[in-house]
Each structure stands twice: as structure tokens, then as C-alpha cells.
Amino acid sequence: MLEVALRHRFPGPAGFMLDAAFTAPAPGVTVLFGASGSGKSSILAAVAGLLRPREGRVALGGTTLTDTAAGRFLPPEARRCAVVFQEGRLFPHRSVEGNLRYGLRRAPRGAEGPGFEEVVALLGLGPLLARRPGLLSGGEKQRVALGRALLARPALLLLDEPLAALDMPRRTEILPFFEALRDAARLPMLYVTHALEEADRLADTLVLLQGGRVQAAGPLEALTARTDLPLLAARRDAGVVLRCELAGQERGLTRLAFPGGTLLAPFPEGPAGRHIRLRVRARDVAVARAGAPALSTDNALPAVLQGIEPAGERECFLRLGIGPSILLARVTLDAVRRLALRPGETVTALINAVGGERG
């Protein structure tokens, strides 16, 4: 369990006030999501011990890292919270290997974690070992920074917008490493980002931040199914993230099984049973009265209309229950009137899975 409760006023005319508290299961990936200036990086700095909050408590598992009430503040070097910074922060005067071994040499004796060779292989760093950081590309730098942090055998891995400085192809190159890490190692991670795609793919727990305060915190699927969180619901790509399992091919499409049903999507083939996450955008979901005619949509699933929730002046979200899973559909108020939709009714959810995000 990771517990964070912080109050801190930053100096300066703006006088930014951070007042945030959340708990998250650990191991697991907790994503702090918010716009720049929402305080997410300050929270990460406070967890790392690089920021001393005026008031607050930070605890990981049974260890209290900060407790201002008890006058406790562990220095960063005693916290075992390794950080991957946005700009990498590799030591320019050491080779890649020197950087990687820096944390390893200082890791506490007996601390568990992957070995040097293992990390080098996982991140494909072999050809880079003798190089100086100054000559690496952005993507290579971040891979080295991740390797260096892992080799410090941390109890918690902190990632501060590790992909923000990279272009799209480099991001797609590095994201799988984070996923592999989440699935393979039971290493708790706190991940700061303003990119929803990264949150979708990595988060177990999502913490939404705005103006230094926590708007909501909870499991990713639960938060994405809420319509009262502008940070998520007001986006064009608002929609529920479903955890699916690859379940073979059908009609040239990939079957994705989720609790309560199956979706067909043009998804790259993969080994059956592999877990993936699918963001089903609310604007890609429509509803029809039961017994819909043949349509171009790939999926038609029976659903229970659980609620009609406002989304601006002319539109609303329909909350659709499919077995234990929830989907959101974004439709016009006019459509609700025309179909005379009432909560509790059974409808057919029509899902264009083309727009889904892989992950």
C-alpha cells in the first residue's frame, strides 16, 4: 500500500498550493494524471524525498518515509525510491555502463531485483554500454535511465513523465518496456503523465489531479466509467477502458473477451490469453432498440441501460451494463427522446471497435 497525504505551499506570487491525498495498492502501477501545473510532479518529488512538504505523510508498505507530525523525514538516499526523470539525468561523465552500475553499487545488500545482464538484455542496452550519454538518442537515454533506476533495486519506482520528451515512434518503442515491467516484476510504480494513452496502458490505479488537488482516485476502469470527472469525460476520447483477453480470430477480426461479453476488433493477432486493454470511446458506441437491423458496426451486444447522465447541453452519456462490465455511449438528447429510452430497459449496444486504443 502506498499512502500519500501532502500539504505544501510553494513560494512565489502565484503561491501554488498542493493539497493532495490518496492511497493505492502496491505492488501495482499508480498513474498521476493531470495537466502541467496540476502538482503531479511535486507529489512525485515529495515521495522521492526531493521535496520536503510543510505537512504530510508518505508511507510505503510498512515503512514511513515522511511524517511531519512525528518529525520524520527520510533523506532521498535512504528511501529506495529510484526515479526516471523526464530528461533522463544521466551522468555525462560516466559511460552507459558506469551509469547503470551507479545505483547497483549502492543498492542495499540482499535487496532483490534483476541482475546487470538481465536488465541490459531486457532493455537492449548491450551495444550502448561503452558509449557516453551525450551521444545517445532521446529514446536510448530513457532506456538507460530506466535500467539505472531498476538496478538500484528500488522498493518503489518513480517515473516523472518519462516519455514526454520523446517523439511518437520513440514512445511506442519504450511503452512496452514499462508494460513488461508491470507484468513481470512485482515492483510498485508511481507514474506521472499528462498523456491519457500512457495512463490507459499502464495504470492499475488512476489519480486525477487538478490545481494541486485530487479530483478522484481509484481503479482505472472504474474512473473511466464515471461521467462526472471533466478531466476524463470532457475529452473527445472519453470512454471506458476494458480489460480484455485475446481469444482467437473470427471473420478476419480478433476476438477480445471481457467480463460479460466478447468484442471483435481489427487488432494485431497475438497469443490467446494475452491481456490487453481497450479504450472503447463513448462516441463509438450507439444504441438501438432490441432487434436491430443489420448494420456496419462490428459488434452488437445486449445491454441494460443503467442511467442517462448529462454531457453538455445537447448530449448525454448512456451507462450500459454488459454483464459485470460497464460501457459509456455518447448520444444526443434528441436520440434519447426519439427512442424513448428509460433506465432499466434492455437495448442493443452497437460498438465500432475500430476507434479502440490498443494497450
Added chain:
Amino acid sequence: MHLTPEEWQALRLSLTVSLRAVAVSLPLAAMVALLLARGRFPGRTLLDALVHLPLVVPPVVTGWLLLLVFGLRGPVGAPLAEWFGIRLAFTAEGAALATGVMTFPLIVRAVRLSLDGLDRGLEDAAATLGATRLDRFLTVTLPLMAPGLLSGAVVAFAAGLGEFGAVITFASNIPGETQTLPLAIYSATQSPGGEAVAARLAAISFTLAILGLLASDLLSRWLARRLGRG
């Protein structure tokens, strides 16, 4: 070029005086630079001004102040002589002290420049990887200060070879003891028919200065390459 034994002596003396001056002032100057760059304490501005004083005050004045403090009757000079038998005024050690004081600000400035360019985020990163304060200083801060230390040392050494006013005031112009190159040149120009000697010594000074600047340039390039910025 043929040099007389006296001229060789002046050259050797200049080199050793300047070398000793740099050796003593380098660690001190590095500490002062760290204090000035990072410390937040009352009197910081005062210390800053004090360090830079030798750059702006006439060297003769600096030499005279040294004489007042470190002279045989001075508040520091008297106990040094009485308890330890160390005499600074009118000795080669004194020439090194005067040279060191004069070139001190040059080192401080060079080190500060490299400290200001140092990303403190790197020290934070080292801390999160488990490095204690001293460990961080030795493995991150100091290596990244190295370019400033080296270039400061080389420039101070080159400048120290030519230090005149403070040395002649504090250590006097004693052949074989405190008569460094510039002092020997001065003496030569003051004696009838000394132009040839003065010209030879001036040529040597000139060569040393050029070599010093070249060395400093090469060093900083080599370091930049080592730090991967070249």
C-alpha cells in the same frame, strides 16, 4: 637561446613560486567557490567582494597589506615566526603567498562558472539512487567541476608567472630567493646595457604565456569530449 645561470634561476623560481601558489590556493578557492555558488549565509556578498579585491586593488596595495598582516611584526606573521620559525616576508614562500592571493579570484571565477553550469538535478538523481551527500559530491559534483578547476589552475599558473607588484612589495627583489621572471626583467631594464637580457627574459615570458593558454584550451577540449559534449 643561451641563458646565464642567474636567468635560469629566475625562470625556475617563477615556475616553482607559481606552482606552489596554485597548489595551495586551488582547494581553498574551490571551497570558496562552492560557498559562494550554493551557500546562503549572511556576509556572502562581503566574502564575494573580499575574494575579488585583488583583481581591482593595485597589486602594490595588496602586497603592502600582506606585509602588514604577515610581516615579522604582523598579527599573523609574528606568531608564525615565533612559534613555527616560518618567515614569509622577503622569502620564496612569501612570493608564493603573494602570487596565490593575486590569482585566487581567477580560480574562484573559473570554478564558479563550471558550478553554475552544473545541473543540480544530477545530484538529486544520484541521491535517489542511494548516494549520500559526500558520495554525491565525490562522484558527481567534483568530476563535473573538474573543467573549472583545471582551467582555473592553468590560467592562475600562467598569470602567477607574471605577478609583479604584490611580489616585489611583500617579498622584495632578492636574486635567487624572490627574483622571479618579471622582477628580473625589471632589474635588467634598470641596469645599463641590460636590454639584451630583458629581451631574452621577455621572450621566455611570452612563450610561457602562449604555452599556458594553449594548454588550457587543449585541456578544456579534452574534458568537453570526456563529458560527451564535444
